[in-house]
Amino acid sequence: MLKNTFFLIALILCPFINAQDTFSIVAVDPATGEVGSAGASCVDGAAGIGGIINVVPGIIPGRGAINSQALVCIPNINLENALAQMDAGSSPNEIITWLMNNDQCSAGNFSAQQRQYGIADLDIAGNPRTAGFTGFFPQPYKEDRQGLTYSIQGNILLGQSIIDDMETNFNNTVGSLAEKLMASMQGANVAGADTRCLERGTSSTTAWLMVYQPDDDIASPYLQLSIEEMPFGEEPIDSLQVLFDNFFNLSVQESTLDAKLKIFPNPVVDKLKLDIHNSVVVKSIEIFDVIGKLVNEEFKMSYNGSQNEIDVSVLKSGVYFLRVNTLEGTKSFKFVKI
Numbered sequence: 001m002l003k004n005t006f007f008l009i010a011l012i013l014c015p016f017i018n019a020q021d022t023f024s025i026v027a028v029d030p031a032t033g034e035v036g037s038a039g040a041s042c043v044d045g046a047a048g049i050g051g052i053i054n055v056v057p058g059i060i061p062g063r064g065a066i067n068s069q070a071l072v073c074i075p076n077i078n079l080e081n082a083l084a085q086m087d088a089g090s091s092p093n094e095i096i097t098w099l100m101n102n103d104q105c106s107a108g109n110f111s112a113q114q115r116q117y118g119i120a121d122l123d124i125a126g127n128p129r130t131a132g133f134t135g136f137f138p139q140p141y142k143e144d145r146q147g148l149t150y151s152i153q154g155n156i157l158l159g160q161s162i163i164d165d166m167e168t169n170f171n172n173t174v175g176s177l178a179e180k181l182m183a184s185m186q187g188a189n190v191a192g193a194d195t196r197c198l199e200r201g202t203s204s205t206t207a208w209l210m211v212y213q214p215d216d217d218i219a220s221p222y223l224q225l226s227i228e229e230m231p232f233g234e235e236p237i238d239s240l241q242v243l244f245d246n247f248f249n250l251s252v253q254e255s256t257l258d259a260k261l262k263i264f265p266n267p268v269v270d271k272l273k274l275d276i277h278n279s280v281v282v283k284s285i286e287i288f289d290v291i292g293k294l295v296n297e298e299f300k301m302s303y304n305g306s307q308n309e310i311d312v313s314v315l316k317s318g319v320y321f322l323r324v325n326t327l328e329g330t331k332s333f334k335f336v337k338i
Contacts, residue, residue: 023154023162023193023204024056025170025184026065026120028128029177030149033214034222035120037065038181040188040204040236042156042197043229049074051228053208058083059221062214064092064121070138070155071114073105078115092119092131092151099133113137118144118151147171152184158192178211178223182244185209189237205229207236209244223247246288249330257331261324267336270313274324281327285310288321295320312337 024039037057046052055072058079059065064086068079081104085095096119100112108114113135120130132144132151142155143163152166165187173183185207192198197205210224225243227236260277276282285308287295295315312320315337322333 022052022056022069022116023152023157023166023188024067024069024118025150025152025166025181026057026067026118027150027170027177027181028064028120028122030122030126030128032177033062033122033126034177034211035059035061035063035065035122036177036181036209036211037067038185038207038209039067039069040185040194040207040240041069042194042200042202042204043206045229046206047229051208051226052206053210053224053226057208057210059210059212059218060086061212061216061218061221062122063087064119066095067118067151067153068115069153070116070135071105071108073107077104082117082119086119086121091123092121092129095119096131096133108137111135111137116142116144116153116155118146118153120149120151154188154194156195158190158195158198162188162190162193176211178209178244178248181209181211182241185237185240189235201233202230202235204236207240209240247332257324257326257329260328261326261331261333263322263333263335266333267338268312269338270311272310272312272322272335274308274310274322276308276324283325283327286323286325287312287315288323289318 022039022041026037028035037059039056041052043052055076056067056069066082068076078099082095082099085098103110103112114137115135116138117133123129128149130146130151132146132153134142134144138155141157141159144153145163150170152163154162166184169187170180170184173180189203191201193203206229207227211222213222216222225240227239230236260280262275264273289295317337319336322335324331
């Protein structure tokens with residue numbers, strides 16, 4: 001039986017989506033067991049489905065990642081089936097073969113030649129394996145390219161240079177899997193990388209990056225960044241980089257503050273309490289939404305000794321980040337407003 005260990009949001013907003021204008025990467029890190037995915041696409045209305053992150057990528061923590069793009073159904077039934085095959089122990093090549101013989105998406109008349117896939121996983125011994133597939137019908141430039149630990153794929157691209165630069169950046173970046181994925185995305189940060197966005201002067205309209213550590217709960221990845229959709233002329237990969245930099249800048253500094261700053265309750269209905277040790281000097285407190293937008297103007301705060309009460313009743317339900325800037329550094333909290 002398939003375990004409930006893969007990331008995929010089942011959407012019912014429309015029967016299919018033409019995500020042919022997508023470039024993406026999946027990768028694994030044998031040294032850490034991390035699994036990641038990143039990509040972008042020029043899709044109008046992507047915000048209506050929560051961004052392309054809710055369509056293309058699927059991950060099983062500690063095992064592997066699959067990107068399913070080109071013409072896809074929503075829910076992405078072929079991705080669901082591919083993840084089920086991975087969960088059952090199939091290798092990336094075996095998953096591709098299975099998908100060729102068992103296409104379940106009515107968009108494109110159940111033809112595997114309408115699809116594009118990239119897969120990377122770790123076998124039971126922790127060794128990396130990769131595979132990819134590009135059908136006949138996705139529009140050029142199109143390619144899937146595999147390395148030892150990654151698969152990069154795209155279609156309706158400006159040219160081969162997009163894949164080349166994504167691969168070069170990934171391979172030449174020394175750092176964590178997350179840093180290598182972000183560098184790979186920057187390799188495609190050129191106007192018209194996805195040619196449908198050429199007139200916008202951007203690479204795409206929507207982008208994502210996520211990394212799971214081996215023991216992560218599927219609902220709580222180590223890193224999950226999503227740009228649902230940018231306004232005309234604004235670059236989503238630039239915005240993705242801002243979210244990425246904020247995440248790592250906060251992570252480096254916050255460890256020394258872990259015992260000195262606490263928030264509760266979480267989830268919160270109206271009043272979020274921030275407990276501050278008397279040795280901590282706070283410079284500022286900020287709240288961001290999940291796309292990195294500052295929402296400071298939407299909350300009020302009152303002080304009561306070492307405890308601060310933040311009125312978040314005006315915020316819409318969802319996930320937010322509270323950032324506390326102190327003389328010692330910065331501490332970030334993720335909280336859920338209900």
